[in-house]
Amino acid sequence: MAHHPHDEHEHEHHERGHGHGHGHDHGDIDWAELAPLLEAQAELFTPLYEHALSWLAQEVTEPGLIVDAGSGPGVISSLFAETFPGARVVAVDGSEALLERARARAERQGVADRFGTLAGELPEVLGELDYPADLLWASRSVHHLGDQGAALAACAGRLAPGGTLAVMEGGLPARFLPRDIGFGRPGLQARIDVAEEERFDRMRAELPGSVAAVEDWPALLASAGLHHTRSRTFLLDLPAPATDRARAYVVAALTRTREIIAEDLDADDRATLDRLLDPDDGASVHHRPDVFVLAAHTVHSAVRPV
Numbered sequence: 001m002a003h004h005p006h007d008e009h010e011h012e013h014h015e016r017g018h019g020h021g022h023g024h025d026h027g028d029i030d031w032a033e034l035a036p037l038l039e040a041q042a043e044l045f046t047p048l049y050e051h052a053l054s055w056l057a058q059e060v061t062e063p064g065l066i067v068d069a070g071s072g073p074g075v076i077s078s079l080f081a082e083t084f085p086g087a088r089v090v091a092v093d094g095s096e097a098l099l100e101r102a103r104a105r106a107e108r109q110g111v112a113d114r115f116g117t118l119a120g121e122l123p124e125v126l127g128e129l130d131y132p133a134d135l136l137w138a139s140r141s142v143h144h145l146g147d148q149g150a151a152l153a154a155c156a157g158r159l160a161p162g163g164t165l166a167v168m169e170g171g172l173p174a175r176f177l178p179r180d181i182g183f184g185r186p187g188l189q190a191r192i193d194v195a196e197e198e199r200f201d202r203m204r205a206e207l208p209g210s211v212a213a214v215e216d217w218p219a220l221l222a223s224a225g226l227h228h229t230r231s232r233t234f235l236l237d238l239p240a241p242a243t244d245r246a247r248a249y250v251v252a253a254l255t256r257t258r259e260i261i262a263e264d265l266d267a268d269d270r271a272t273l274d275r276l277l278d279p280d281d282g283a284s285v286h287h288r289p290d291v292f293v294l295a296a297h298t299v300h301s302a303v304r305p306v
């Protein structure tokens with residue numbers, strides 16, 4: 001089963017061969033360079049994460065330790081700290097630069113006293129946690145690990161009995177524009193999705209220790225020894241007219257598409273994308289009135305037997 005490059009942020013998968021300032025090796029993505037995009041994305045998607053977290057909160061009561069594995073800049077980690085005021089939250093990531101942002105955010109949100117970070121390679125670094133987790137969350141990070149089944153088993157192994165593992169993986173490709181935008185061949189975003197599927201596949205194949213796996217997340221969680229699997233999809237629905245923030249995000253996401261997969265599109269679609277990104281063009285995403293953000297992310301959760 002193919003992965004759905006379910007949102008524009010999956011573009012980061014395709015980053016290749018840039019700087020190596022993050023000091024670890026998990027593919028060629030320069031996560032620190034992506035920090036502003038990751039952070040702006042997570043901030044815009046906050047309503048979606050809030051729904052996901054309140055869904056989790058129905059089942060997970062008074063967790064002592066919450067671990068955010070592959071936290072990136074920690075927008076969701078801080079949301080966890082706010083949603084579960086009795087919990088300590090540890091953000092874990094391979095990029096120290098991103099964890100620095102996570103700590104700064106926790107400070108700004110007033111939750112720094114129960115917020116920590118742990119830098120290192122997933123999933124091995126989870127072995128350095130002092131305590132088992134009552135809730136371990138991994139959003140859009142497991143698919144960056146070569147052996148996803150082994151990664152889930154490692155996560156499950158760090159849960160306290162009765163603890164919950166929740167992974168956000170899959171969903172639907174995001175939409176920003178109507179099918180027909182008045183120029184170019186209709187259906188541009190669907191063709192971008194196809195190109196991204198191909199890139200995603202190559203990204204996974206090139207990961208260290210890459211293992212092919214059927215991306216049946218409930219089955220993978222069950223194989224990791226967990227039970228009570230549940231899946232639910234959360235929507236981000238920011239209709240037109242877009243706010244400045246949503247519009248800026250669409251510009252950033254399509255700019256990244258242009259950088260990463262433009263050569264996989266045909267010349268007509270490339271020209272359409274160029275026009276959409278030209279600030280001097282009244283029909284570009286900088287100005288057009290019909291820009292929106294519609295995205296769907298799926299959370300799969302499961303519980304470690306007591």
Ligand SMILES: C[S@@+](CC[C@H](N)C(=O)[O-])C[C@H]1O[C@@H](n2cnc3c(N)ncnc32)[C@H](O)[C@@H]1O
Binds near residue numbers: 031072123
């Ligand atoms: C797509 S971002 C997701 C960030 C955040 N969880 C979110 O949903 O917005 C993936 C994150 O996983 C981290 N990551 C990817 N591969 C990793 C690895 N092998 N070890 C540790 N962290 C890794 C990256 O540094 C990045 O912050």
